[in-house]
Amino acid sequence: MAAKRVDPAANAAAFLDQDDIHEPAHDQNLWAARMKRDAAAKAIPEWEELRNIASQIKEHTLTHLDQYLEQFEANATKRGAKIYWARDAAEHNQHVWNILNERKISSIIKSKSMLQEECGMTQFLETRGITVTESDLGERIQQLDNQPPSHIVMPAIHKTPADIAKIFSKAIGTDPDNTDPHYLNEAMREDARKRFLQAGAGMTGANFAIAETGTFVVCTNEGNADIGAAVPRVHIASIGIEKILPKVTDLGIFIRLLSRSALGTLATQYTSHFSGPRKGGELHIIITDNGRSKRLGMDDFWHSLKCIRCGACMNTCPVYRRSGGLSYGATYSGPIGIILDPTFDESKYSELPYHSTLCGSCTDVCPVKIDISDQILRWRKVMAEKKYLPISRRLAFTAAGRIFERPTLFHGVETVASAALKITPHFLLYNRALNPWGRHRELPHFAKQTFREWFMQYKLKNQEDKQQP
């Protein structure tokens, strides 16, 4: 059975309409990150050159991906890691389960991994009796609220401290009225500590994987990935095949770009390099395809594989900031989500390419120069060609096509629309339920005359003038 089509506009309306607190706070917090990103970028004279180089290194790696994957595998194996290959989410999850089951491990602590989200790993393991604890604070909040992350690097950014105080009071017995982030953080730190010490395995993702040395790099601000890797005996890492970089020195470029683009900070607090199992420990690396090789073969879309998951495109996107990440109904939200999600399910995510103004800001801030807005437009073309458009939009476009084809009809409609707007009551145009987008926007005023009316009048007058002796 085909998955139900996601309706991002309706989801966004729900986010906008819940109150007058969430959407403005969300918008402000993300815009603040965008401003910090600009300041951090400006402080590096070679910033634009770095973006070019990073883009080219990624393109080079992706066009030679088989060689670099082999090199990574050989070097990581030599250093004592055990490598597993997973074609899809099911194989990925099965590998994890086998590793845990063989060792009779019943609880794990994990840091943030978009790939593990993509694979639905937590749910898979929970149905098999494994206790899974997210250790990133934002991810933990989302886990306790039974929601996926709404942002790649700020998973709970759509929630207010008051929301989080409520969730924590239910889950770990904090004071529901105390919304102080320091207090809430401290309470969760205490709760997570016990779980770190009880866990039989720690799981991480990876930001980069270095072919030259078989190393993978994990960036966090909390140090949670490092605790997970350093305390339990078993470390399992999930790595997408597109995470490869050729050389160690490439990291000099990518680490400079990553956190500056994400949050405007000079780096994450922890940039950790795993080149083998720690003393007395085990290291398992699951290299996962899950649709990436197919994407590599898509002429129009393979550049999306360059993504380093910084979230800059989300922070800058006027639609994302207003509608919240959950409105995309997918693992990846925001502009990058619009171009990644349809590669997993075209029908389910066929509406996403329309959840954009095509303003191009995402393309401008992307640290690896993915042509995100162009790809969004190309996805619209795909959706139209495959007739994924919802009936209402298809009829509207067909009607528009007919009207534009016939000049007389167009002129008539133009005048009527202008007149209709004059008499349409304000409450109808700006009604929250009917048109949530109209809430903070005024429609442009129609000119008193259409251009054609003005031109005909002018032409007539001109002819009259000429006729005068």
Next chain:
Amino acid sequence: MNPREQIFDAVRNHLPAEKIDYPQIPVFQKTITELLPAFEERLLEAGATFFLPADLKEAQQLLVQQHGGGSVICSATPDIKGNRDIRKVKNPHELADVDVGVIRASFGVAENGMVWLTEEDLVVNALGFLSQHLVILLKPTALVADMYDAYVKVSLEDTAYGCFMMGPSATADIGAVLVHGAQGARSLSVYLV
């Protein structure tokens, strides 16, 4: 074909036709000339603090002064004495009650205030993350300007684990408010000695 071969097959069949060359990477002009003051400034920005003890004896006194006598102090460096012997630790869980971890870093990065810690420096990796507070010893001359130089200096071939640590643990996941001490160390002091 096994899954590994199938993935390689799929990748090879889908490789873009046009091969992109690895780019020429220029040597960028250094923007930082005075490494130590830049490093100190960036440490503060990252939420860390720094001290300039005259010698190791003074560093030892500073540690007691900073963290009191009743703390569990575990030192991974022979330069500072603690009261928990890291060489006797068999299992990382034994470090769960450590108040202060003391580690000597081999170098720091002026661009951002990072210090480089390897498995050999930490002795037991968990010391860097279970300790409530960290004291990092660093020679004030052991600095590189930026990440380009830093990645020339690390030798990932020689260690199973290495971490660039930039100040204490941090989060802004609740209301975008910066809080230190999310999961890792609550504070990080660098003793430049």
